[in-house]
Amino acid sequence: MTPSPVIELRGAGKSYPGGVHALRGVDLTVEEGELVAVVGPSGSGKSTMLNLMGTLDRPTTGTVRIAGYDVSELSDARLSALRARHIGFVFQHFHLAAGRDAVDNVADGLLYAGVPPKERRARAREALAGVGLDHRRSHTPNELSGGEKQRVAIARALVGEPRLLLADEPTGALDTASGALVMELLHRLNASGTTICVITHDNEIADALPRRVRFRDGAIVSDLHSGPRTGSRTEGTGACARVEGAGSRARTEGAGS
Ligand SMILES: Nc1ncnc2c1ncn2[C@@H]1O[C@H](COP(=O)(O)OP(=O)(O)OP(=O)(O)O)[C@@H](O)[C@H]1O
Ligand SMILES: [Mg+2]
Secondary structure, three states, rough: OOOOEEEEEEEEEEEOOOEEEEEEEEEEOOOOOOOOEEEOOOOOHHHHHHHHHHHOOOEEEEEEEEEEEEEOOHHHHHHHHHHHHHEEEEEEEOOOOOOOOHHHHHHHHOOOEEOOOOOOHHHHHHHHHHHOHHHHHHOOOOHHHHHHHHHHHHHHHOOOOEEEEEEOOOOOOOHHHHHHHHHHHHHHHOOOOOEEEEEEEOOOHOOOOOEEEEEEOOOOEEEEOOOOOOOOOHHHOOOOOOOOOOOOOOOOOOOOO
């Protein structure tokens, strides 16, 4: 059987009261193992689309399917389960809990995954080591640099081994060197099988990614592929190519528990 795309938007629109059309009928398919840059001017709908992909919001028109599930057909509880199992988030301003050390912040990424507290902390330490921060694990956010905070946030997003990582301007608040480290980390994760969509204002960062989706006024104006995919799968051809094979890790299917 051909696997479902990780993300499938069909005519996806998002309007707000007062006639704001943040997203206008977007069609987009993202296959397992892709690494996609989302670019475009401020206010063009990038975050709105990422929120739909992350099931943090539902479309007002069209359909959003994540891992094969139609978001509009799932209850809030099932959506939470889908998020906990399949999706990790990274934001521009880290969103770490103040006063809690790096291990606790990362362990929080497993809060809704039904993992016992002791195992949460053990897995958090592993995830921190994976982003090169084992030596900072007892530091609270105010004792970390911006780049280190973002690496903690990435470890938190990844500790549950999501198949999809969504990042909204993850380098936006970082200097060039820290930003490069964060992007290196994302490339590595993608190479190990994680599907990634990353919003960026940085053309240099976008140009280094294998696919670039450009927005204007709530719509996609271009969708460019270049070079081989960096993910560990058979190469696809074009935007909607289906790619056989699963991720490098075993995935548990299903939105519910
Ligand atoms: N909750 C809301 N209520 C009303 N309008 C909204 C809401 N959220 C976003 N918008 C509007 O939707 C449009 C798209 O916003 P969005 O945040 O997706 O833009 P963006 O491309 O992420 O911009 P930026 O690069 O500045 O982050 C904007 O015009 C914005 O003002
Ligand atoms: Mg935005």
